[in-house]
Amino acid sequence: MTARPLAPRPPWAGRRVVLGVTAGIAAYKAVQLARDLARLGARVDTVLSSSARRFVGPLSFAGVTGGSVHTRILATEGAALHIRLGTEADLIIVAPATADFIAKAAQGRADGLLTAILLSTRAPVILAPAMNDRMYSHPQTQRNLEHCRDVLGYRLAGPGSGALAVGEGEGPGRMLEPADLADHAGRALGEAEPFLGRTVLVTAGPTREPMDPVRYLGNRSSGRMGFAIAREAWLRGADVTLVTGPSSLPDPVGVRTVRVETASDMLSEVKKSITKADIVVYAAAVADFRPAERRDRKIKKSSGDGRTIELTENPDIALESWAGRRNGVVRVGFALETEELLEGARKKLEEKGFDLVLANDPGEPGAGFDVPTNRVTLLDREGRVEELPLLAKEELAVVVMDRVADRLRSVARGA
Numbered sequence: 166m167t168a169r170p171l172a173p174r175p176p177w178a179g180r181r182v183v184l185g186v187t188a189g190i191a192a193y194k195a196v197q198l199a200r201d202l203a204r205l206g207a208r209v210d211t212v213l214s215s216s217a218r219r220f221v222g223p224l225s226f227a228g229v230t231g232g233s234v235h236t237r238i239l240a241t242e243g244a245a246l247h248i249r250l251g252t253e254a255d256l257i258i259v260a261p262a263t264a265d266f267i268a269k270a271a272q273g274r275a276d277g278l279l280t281a282i283l284l285s286t287r288a289p290v291i292l293a294p295a296m297n298d299r300m301y302s303h304p305q306t307q308r309n310l311e312h313c314r315d316v317l318g319y320r321l322a323g324p325g326s327g328a329l330a331v332g333e334g335e336g337p338g339r340m341l342e343p344a345d346l347a348d349h350a351g352r353a354l355g356e357a358e359p360f361l362g363r364t365v366l367v368t369a370g371p372t373r374e375p376m377d378p379v380r381y382l383g384n385r386s387s388g389r390m391g392f393a394i395a396r397e398a399w400l401r402g403a404d405v406t407l408v409t410g411p412s413s414l415p416d417p418v419g420v421r422t423v424r425v426e427t428a429s430d431m432l433s434e435v436k437k438s439i440t441k442a443d444i445v446v447y448a449a450a451v452a453d454f455r456p457a458e459r460r461d462r463k464i465k466k467s468s469g470d471g472r473t474i475e476l477t478e479n480p481d482i483a484l485e486s487w488a489g490r491r492n493g494v495v496r497v498g499f500a501l502e503t504e505e506l507l508e509g510a511r512k513k514l515e516e517k518g519f520d521l522v523l524a525n526d527p528g529e530p531g532a533g534f535d536v537p538t539n540r541v542t543l544l545d546r547e548g549r550v551e552e553l554p555l556l557a558k559e560e561l562a563v564v565v566m567d568r569v570a571d572r573l574r575s576v577a578r579g580a
């Protein structure tokens with residue numbers, strides 16, 4: 166789950182989502198999901214199974230979405246409700262989806278409003294399983310889920326692991342968090358060319374270069390920019406690997422996240438993934454130097470040894486992963502400059518073989534490290550320069566991915 170601003174934006178804005186809620190204890194979290202989807206601009210209609218009403222009431226959903234809430238298949242006016250909701254929807258998401266509901270969905274039953282909608286719709290369907298871990302791991306439940314995924318083409322979001330309801334286990338069975346489910350909905354609504362099926366590799370965060378078992382050299386990077394880019398690429402349908410130095414941010418949903426400490430570790434992870442990448446974004450604030458020697462024991466004050474630290478240069482990940490790249494790869498880098506911003510950025514674009522560079526001065530208010538916003542100037546290989554306003558890092562990730570999409574399209578046209 167990643168922190169993100171909740172304002173109407175593609176791919177959610179203006180899209181019709183049917184949120185199905187079945188009778189699990191996680192139903193209370195579905196209210197938050199409904200609210201997130203509505204705040205992202207989706208038009209949400211809620212369908213509660215009749216037993217789900219014992220966990221959470223229709224008024225809660227109506228209040229946070231402003232949309233309709235239904236429980237019964239029979240409507241008194243107009244076209245049959247299940248046909249109307251199913252055909253008008255851009256997406257159906259069932260959260261929580263209980264073991265019983267999944268069994269019914271796998272069988273193609275139409276004994277309630279929600280199961281009937283599943284038969285009438287041709288929109289993507291997401292199931293967010295939520296149940297006791299023993300019920301989840303039962304072979305029959307697993308078969309039902311496989312059938313839903315492999316035969317019916319439904320997407321499965323989760324479950325996650327972690328504490329289940331009181332007295333239950335800790336194995337898989339827990340419904341994903343609402344923010345992650347909203348992102349699953351975003352991917353189902355938004356995945357499209359040119360990102361669909363593409364592989365994206367992102368570096369993020371600081372690196373930590375140890376001196377002894379307790380001390381290290383590092384920097385103030387939070388990882389937020391790289392995490393936002395990885396999430397944005399996943400929302401658009403890419404297969405994403407994020408290689409990050411130490412960051413307190415949680416793994417972005419759907420993204421293969423590899424956590425490392427040092428620049429050398431980051432380089433070896435990047436080398437493993439770069440041969441498959443169509444797009445590489447170097448957003449990490451890699452420490453340029455590391456202590457020449459890493460002591461096995463803590464350097465004692467009394468030893469007088471820790472006053473001078475000899476440094477040695479770290480590998481440049483962007484340069485050293487150049488050889489492993491695929492033909493036609495799009496490479497995006499950053500240039501952090503406190504003076505002569507554009508000249509420095511142009512030099513890095515040339516020397517590191519970037520197609521696009523985001524230049525920023527961390528001294529500017531709201532820009533740089535450990536803040537939620539950034540102000541950058543975009544430079545591309547063709548000499549274009551675009552000054553962007555102060556943006557949330559998540560908004561900046563959208564602009565960067567738009568520019569990457571333009572490049573992928575022009576590469577495809579042979580331009």
Ligand code: CTP
Pocket residue numbers: 368428447448449450451452453479480481482483484497498499500501502513517
């Ligand atoms: N970079 C990298 N490996 C390094 C240093 C930088 O991959 N060891 C990448 C960064 O992720 C960024 C770009 O190279 O995309 C430029 O990083 P920056 O810190 O601005 O510049 P440096 O190359 O470190 O050069 P200088 O410190 O001289 O400005």
